[in-house]
Amino acid sequence: MIKSRKVWVGLGAAVLAGAGVGAPAEAQPLARGIEQAAPGEASAARDLVLRVAESHAGHAAAGDGEGEGGGAELAPDLRLTRDLALISGHLTVGNELVEAGRWSEAMVHFLHPAEELYGGIAGDLKSFGIPPFAAALKVLAQTVKAQKQEAYEGALKTVRDRLAAADAAVQAKTADWPGLTLDAVLEVLNTAGEEYEAAIEDGKFKLVVEYQDSRGFILQAEQMLAAVAPDLEKKNAGAYAALQHELAELKKAWPSAVAPGKPVLDVSEVLGLIAKAEIEIGKLM
Incomplete structure (x- = not known):
């Protein structure tokens, strides 16, 4: 544990x-x-x-929930929604690095979706009637490796479109999409906390890739909440406002895709803010 x-x-x-x-x-x-x-x-x-x-x-x-992927105890729709979000988070931070001209550094973030996540969702994609997109992920990684800007932009759009279609397919079969989104956000936030913790050793970022992964996951969690904001505000405006505040404080730990010289927030502060965010999410369930 x-x-x-x-x-x-x-x-x-x-x-x-x-x-x-x-x-x-x-x-x-x-x-x-x-x-x-x-x-x-x-x-x-x-x-x-x-x-x-x-x-x-x-x-x-039970040994569950450590690192990316996994989560055999989760319901299929939650597991799939979470893993689609983690893939999106990888793409988000990878794209930030590409835009900064750091192609080589970005490469790992375009490999992680296929290496760490896709194999775990292949069966769920089939169950939900979602076309596979492993080939699209491979093409995207190849464009990053080749550092071909125009080809990269097209390949990135293709993968993002496939991810959006996958989310829509899950949503169409879900009675409570805002509730499922909140559950998935909890999973994403906890994964971000674990990745952030793994990045730090002796008060410094020793595994910068993990710092970047966690940044992508936090940004993705924020986007997921924004997508269902009207429903959440209608249910409990105060809790949603408090949740936004906790996320804003949490994001200070990741000032940019390039890791700072030393952590802005230590692990205990990050985990504490995630815990507070989880309390507010509980009020929105």
Whole structure:
């Protein structure tokens, strides 16, 4: 069980204990924040955090949810929506690097979708009647390797169109698309937290690729929420506004696609903000 999963177990214990005593360092800021909340809000937050902690503890005990892909315990529509989002996140940060002229650095982000994710969704694509797009991913990676700008732009548009069509196919078979989107956003945020943690060693970014991956995932989560914003605002405008605030604070950890000399936010701060975002998402469910 990696560190970010332990946070949830400790956080649940902290909330039960009251003041966060005995919780991991990553969990204590959020536990204290809950204790300082108004009585009614604190009670609701405790309930949400305990449900989240129990859920994550169960996944961790089963060895699920570590790294990209995986998630055999997830419903097929959620697993597919999450993995399509992770692919989009890779493309987002890869495109930022291409636009900055950093083609070689971008290359890995166009290989990851096929190497880490596509194999896991091939069966789900078939189940949902979505045409395969492995060949389109391969062509896109080849244009990046060749650094052919015009061919790249066309190949990128093709893959993005296929991803949009895949999302639409899932949405057409989903009774509650905003709810599924929120579930997928939770998965994407947690994956981003894990990638960010993996990037840092001795207070520095040692695995820049993981920093960049996590940036792409955060940006993708933001886009996913914006796409269902009217539904979320209608359901709970206050929670949606609070969620936007947490995401804005969270994004400060990734000032650009090029990693800063040292982390703007440490791991505990990033995981704490993800935890707070998860509480607000819980209010929108």
